[in-house]
Amino acid sequence: MRRLSPVAVVALLVILAWAVAAILAPLIAPFPPGRIVTRDTLADISARFPLGSDYLGRDMLSRVLHGARYTMGIALVSTTLACLMGVTLGLTAAARGGWFDMTASRILDAMISVPSLLAALVVVSSLGSSIPVLIGAAAVIYTPGAYRLSRAVAVNIAAMDFVTVARARGEGTLYIIAAEILPNMILPVLTDFGLRFVFVVLLLTGMSFLGLGIQPPAADWGTLVRENIEGLSYGAPAVIMPALAIATLTISVNALIDRIPGAGQGDSR
Amino acid sequence: MNAAMLRLIALRLALGLLTLAIVSALVFTATELLPGDVAEALLGQSATPQAVAGLRAALHLDQPAWKRFLIWAGGMLSGDPGRSLVNQLPVASLIGNRLPNSLKLAGLTACVTVPLALTLGITTAMWRGSRYDRIVATLIIGIVSVPEFLIASLAVMIFAVKLRWLPALAFRAGVQDFWTMLWLLAMPIGTLTLVGIGQMARMTRAALVTVLASSYIEMARLKGAGPIRIVLIHALPNALGPIVNAVALSTSFLLGGVIIVETIFNYPGLAKLMVDAVSTRDLPLVQACAMLFCGAYLSLVLIADVVAILANPRLRQR
Numbered sequence: 013m014r015r016l017s018p019v020a021v022v023a024l025l026v027i028l029a030w031a032v033a034a035i036l037a038p039l040i041a042p043f044p045p046g047r048i049v050t051r052d053t054l055a056d057i058s059a060r061f062p063l064g065s066d067y068l069g070r071d072m073l074s075r076v077l078h079g080a081r082y083t084m085g086i087a088l089v090s091t092t093l094a095c096l097m098g099v100t101l102g103l104t105a106a107a108r109g110g111w112f113d114m115t116a117s118r119i120l121d122a123m124i125s126v127p128s129l130l131a132a133l134v135v136v137s138s139l140g141s142s143i144p145v146l147i148g149a150a151a152v153i154y155t156p157g158a159y160r161l162s163r164a165v166a167v168n169i170a171a172m173d174f175v176t177v178a179r180a181r182g183e184g185t186l187y188i189i190a191a192e193i194l195p196n197m198i199l200p201v202l203t204d205f206g207l208r209f210v211f212v213v214l215l216l217t218g219m220s221f222l223g224l225g226i227q228p229p230a231a232d233w234g235t236l237v238r239e240n241i242e243g244l245s246y247g248a249p250a251v252i253m254p255a256l257a258i259a260t261l262t263i264s265v266n267a268l269i270d271r272i273p274g275a276g277q278g279d280s281r
Numbered sequence: 282m283n284a285a286m287l288r289l290i291a292l293r294l295a296l297g298l299l300t301l302a303i304v305s306a307l308v309f310t311a312t313e314l315l316p317g318d319v320a321e322a323l324l325g326q327s328a329t330p331q332a333v334a335g336l337r338a339a340l341h342l343d344q345p346a347w348k349r350f351l352i353w354a355g356g357m358l359s360g361d362p363g364r365s366l367v368n369q370l371p372v373a374s375l376i377g378n379r380l381p382n383s384l385k386l387a388g389l390t391a392c393v394t395v396p397l398a399l400t401l402g403i404t405t406a407m408w409r410g411s412r413y414d415r416i417v418a419t420l421i422i423g424i425v426s427v428p429e430f431l432i433a434s435l436a437v438m439i440f441a442v443k444l445r446w447l448p449a450l451a452f453r454a455g456v457q458d459f460w461t462m463l464w465l466l467a468m469p470i471g472t473l474t475l476v477g478i479g480q481m482a483r484m485t486r487a488a489l490v491t492v493l494a495s496s497y498i499e500m501a502r503l504k505g506a507g508p509i510r511i512v513l514i515h516a517l518p519n520a521l522g523p524i525v526n527a528v529a530l531s532t533s534f535l536l537g538g539v540i541i542v543e544t545i546f547n548y549p550g551l552a553k554l555m556v557d558a559v560s561t562r563d564l565p566l567v568q569a570c571a572m573l574f575c576g577a578y579l580s581l582v583l584i585a586d587v588v589a590i591l592a593n594p595r596l597r598q599r
Contacts, residue, residue, distance in 0.1 A: 118299070118303065119303055121300070122299075122300045122303035122304050122307070123303075123304075123307065125300055125533075125579055125582070126304055126308075126571075126575055127534075127537055127574065127578065128537065129537040129540050129541075130537075130571055130574055130575070131311075133555060133556065133559045133567065134308055134311045134312070134567060134568070134571050135311050136559055137312070137558065137559040137562050137563075137564060138311055138313075138564065214426075218428060218430065218537065218541060222540070222541070222544055222556055223560065224556070224559055234428075234430075237434070241434075244434055244437060245442050247443075252434075255428065255431040255434060256431075258427075258428050259426065259428070259431055262426035263423055263426040263427065265426070266422050266426045267422060270422060
């Protein structure tokens with residue numbers, strides 16, 4: 013591994029900071045997220061309330077910290093599921109080829125052509141909005157992308173000499189996948205995981221912002237923006253801060269991916 | 282136009298129709314996931330069994346799923362996607378009322394976004410690796426990573442609240458004057474442009490860079506052609522197909538943006554109609570809107586495919 017650039021280091025630190033904040037939220041949040049602690053609603057930044065207060069007078073810092081649990085937790089689970097399904101299907105398609113590859117590719121390609129927010133809206137209109145539904149929907153919506161990438165990578169690797177050699181040695185399909193193909197797919201799949209994580213965060217916060225995602229009293233960062241939107245007209249930190257939280261997380265993940273040697277799409281010079 | 286081109290176009294058309302069929306099956310299946318029964322959900326707990334049975338028959342719920350899918354798809358194709366579950370109005374007229382507004386927004390956004398994105402994509406490909414290229418790439422990563430509602434909220438805060446230049450609501454009834462309309466729509470269009478431009482410029486640049494790496498461009502460079510001549514005369518004709526594809530594919534991102542933007546600016550378009558239908562769980566309306574959006578997107582991609590085939594110089598003569 014070559015050395016990471018300063019931008020990548022900063023991005024990594026921001027991501028780690030949010031991860032720690034999400035894990036330790038109940039310990040480090042100054043107030044319980046649901047308790048009304050001041051009469052001063054949508055208040056400005058102060059020493060007691062570093063991110064101001066929300067539309068009911070709850071502490072924004074505590075709410076943003078707890079919101080990190082929902083936003084990052086759900087996105088992490090959905091992305092992991094999507095990548096697991098995508099890679100499994102992609103590897104199977106690449107290894108087996110034939111009708112399986114053709115059917116899977118056709119259906120998953122059709123799924124890609126449905127814009128993600130639209131697909132999430134259709135699912136939620138039928139099943140209602142709950143955390144399991146959101147996780148399942150996001151996982152299914154982002155499986156085709158993961159499938160497409162891992163299939164393409166696996167097909168490329170499967171055509172290489174060392175795989176031919178392994179096959180000539182008489183190794184079985186499972187061994188070839190596990191020992192020859194998978195280890196060479198890790199970097200592209202991890203990069204893709206990061207990209208997909210950003211998409212899922214944007215999808216979930218977008219749904220919550222529309223009032224169709226995480227339902228109160230639970231609140232992810234999208235819900236926080238939505239419930240304080242009336243503070244927008246005078247620039248209350250309660251509406252800016254959760255939006256900035258999303259932006260710092262997603263920009264950091266994208267910036268980190270972009271700086272990983274040999275993985276970004278930006279380095280096609 | 283020759284046989285090879287016609288065959289390719291026919292193939293694309295068939296693939297597009299197959300995709301549309303799969304997508305409609307997916308949209309239909311998603312609403313089949315509903316636990317329980319639409320008829321029971323609609324009539325509530327106090328409904329008599331006869332009433333439920335009557336409504337089930339009216340909604341074809343007593344038929345097997347594949348038959349209902351055919352009935353539903355047939356209705357969709359013939360322009361009669363049924364009635365709203367909430368207010369009993371025909372879905373077609375609900376959509377018809379909103380469609381012109383959405384088309385207006387889409388058209389104006391395209392007029393701004395496409396030229397801007399193409400300029401950015403072509404210039405960054407021309408001077409790839411320069412400081413300009415890197416700055417644009419960084420800005421694009423920033424914009425692509427940020428939720429649409431953050432861009433829209435910041436725009437409202439700056440231009441409507443602080444500067445008071447633009448209105449925070451994007452729609453007024455009975456506006457005929459083009460410039461007033463443009464003034465009203467400035468912020469939604471601006472937000473959508475920011476949402477769509479990143480992906481479009483990035484894909485345009487990638488398409489052009491691929492062509493610029495080929496050996497005939499090297500040849501042109503060796504014979505002494507300048508960078509502008511190389512890009513405009515030598516590279517663009519070959520990159521035109523991929524660029525048109527890039528523009529069409531980027532509209533998928535724009536669509537997500539439209540849903541958020543119409544909601545924030547309270548604009549009575551199709552996306553707002555769909556979001557409202559989702560919150561009242563008005564399934565026929567949601568399905569119809571979803572199919573309309575997917576159909577529009579798939580047609581755009583198909584048109585782009587055909588243009589790409591027609592524009593491909595290698596296919597022109599046989």
